[in-house]
Amino acid sequence: MTEPKSVRSGRRAALRYLAFPLVAGLLAACSRKPVFKGTDISGSSLTMTVALTDDTGRRRTLADFRGKVVAVFLGYTRCPDVCPTTMGELKLAMQQLGQQADLVQVLFVTVDPEHDTLPVLARWVTGFDPRFLGLRGTQEELKALASQLKVYYGRTGKTGDDIMHNGNVFLFDRHGAIRVLEEMGANSTTLAADIRELLKED
Structure with a gap:
């Protein structure tokens, strides 16, 4: 019918x-549109193309980590407060991410290459998480990186043991584009939330 x-x-x-x-x-x-807890700097001119040496002796660029969200933090192993605190928060963020942490690479760039030799870097960064990598460059390479990320660092005091440096964490997406600026003092919950936002993207 x-x-x-x-x-x-x-x-x-x-x-x-x-x-x-x-x-x-x-x-x-x-x-x-992703909603970040940190500052959204998508489309910024900040970049990271300088080649540095990782704590295993291998030359690295950001392109080596395509497919992963990359967190970049500049500091030095003898730093008394900001550096160990920030690395500790990154360690906790990785724990909060669970299996997703395998899609994240944390890079610690030393601004004290005279003291932070590759063995020193390796012991220090892996003490927080065995997946973390330490990066070391010449003074010329560090200056180039500082210019690209618009960060500062320099020795202070009479002995030169203390180094003033930027305490931000930079998050790059899985295509190598800079996306988020985490202010100094960002906690693990904030870091994990913003990394999850980036992991949702293709």
């Missing part, structure tokens, strides 16, 4: 009505 034309038209209208929320939801998902 053939359905009346009015019934067929009503059914098509109902299907269109039901399909609309699904299509709208898919479009919203595709255009979803």
